[in-house]
Amino acid sequence: MKSPSFTVASLADRIRTQRGVLGLTQAALANSVGVSRKFIVDLESGKETVALGLVLRVLKRLGFEEPGLRIINDRGSEIAEDFRETLEAKDFEFALRLISEYSTESLAEGRPLLAQSPELEDSQYQVALAAITKWIASQTNMPVPQWAADIARPSEPVFLSEKLYPVGEKMKELIRAETPPELQELNVWIRQRSLGTA
Known part of the structure; x- marks a missing residue:
C-alpha cells in the first residue's frame, strides 16, 4: 500500500486540522510554543521559509511524533x-x-x-x-x-x-x-x- 505523498501543503493542512481537534486558536498555539501568531499563520498556509526548529516545536506541541508524523496514541x-x-x-x-x-x-x-x-x-x-x-x-x-x-x-x-x-x-x-x-x-x-x- 503506497503512502500518501508528503508536501508542505499536506503538512500545513495536518497542522491546521490537529490544532482544531485540540481546540487551540492560532494565538493559543503560538503562545504555548513561544512563537508569534504570524509564524503559525505562515506555517498553516504552507509558507516554505519557516524555520525548521520552530516547526518541530509546533509539531511536538500538537502531539505528532517522527517518523511519518503519526499522531501519538489518541x-x-x-x-x-x-x-x-x-x-x-x-x-x-x-x-x-x-x-x-x-x-x-x-x-x-x-x-x-x-x-x-x-x-x-x-x-x-x-x-x-x-x-x-x-x-x-x-x-x-x-x-x-x-x-x-x-x-x-x-x-x-x-x-x-x-x-x-x-x-x-x-x-x-x-x-x-x-x-x-x-x-x-x-x-x-x-x-x-x-x-x-x-
Missing part, C-alpha cells in the same frame, strides 16, 4: 471508550477511578485529553467530565475544548459518589468545601484530591 478516544463501557456496565466504582486517571494523565500531558465529547448516555458523568476538563484546562493554561465549554449546568447537584452509596449532608458540606471552582460552576461536586492530582 488517549482521549481510549478514555472516552473506557467511560462508555464502564458506565454501560454500571461499574460506578471503576468509573470514579477513571476520573482520577483522566485527571492525572491530562495534567501530566499538559492538556485535557478529552478534546472531543465522550458522548455518554449518563448525563451526570457527561457534565462531570466537562467540569473536570474545564478544571484541567485551567490547571494547564490551555483552552477549554468546545464541547466542555458548551455543556449546560444541571439544575440538580451532581455527586457521583451517590451512585455508589448515600452521601450524608455533613459529607456533602466537606465535598463542597473542597471542590474546585470550575466544577462548582457546573454544579458538580468532587473533592480536588479525588481528581488524582498526586
Whole structure:
C-alpha cells in the first residue's frame, strides 16, 4: 500500500486540522510554543521559509511524533471508550477511578485529553467530565475544548459518589468545601484530591 505523498501543503493542512481537534486558536498555539501568531499563520498556509526548529516545536506541541508524523496514541478516544463501557456496565466504582486517571494523565500531558465529547448516555458523568476538563484546562493554561465549554449546568447537584452509596449532608458540606471552582460552576461536586492530582 503506497503512502500518501508528503508536501508542505499536506503538512500545513495536518497542522491546521490537529490544532482544531485540540481546540487551540492560532494565538493559543503560538503562545504555548513561544512563537508569534504570524509564524503559525505562515506555517498553516504552507509558507516554505519557516524555520525548521520552530516547526518541530509546533509539531511536538500538537502531539505528532517522527517518523511519518503519526499522531501519538489518541488517549482521549481510549478514555472516552473506557467511560462508555464502564458506565454501560454500571461499574460506578471503576468509573470514579477513571476520573482520577483522566485527571492525572491530562495534567501530566499538559492538556485535557478529552478534546472531543465522550458522548455518554449518563448525563451526570457527561457534565462531570466537562467540569473536570474545564478544571484541567485551567490547571494547564490551555483552552477549554468546545464541547466542555458548551455543556449546560444541571439544575440538580451532581455527586457521583451517590451512585455508589448515600452521601450524608455533613459529607456533602466537606465535598463542597473542597471542590474546585470550575466544577462548582457546573454544579458538580468532587473533592480536588479525588481528581488524582498526586
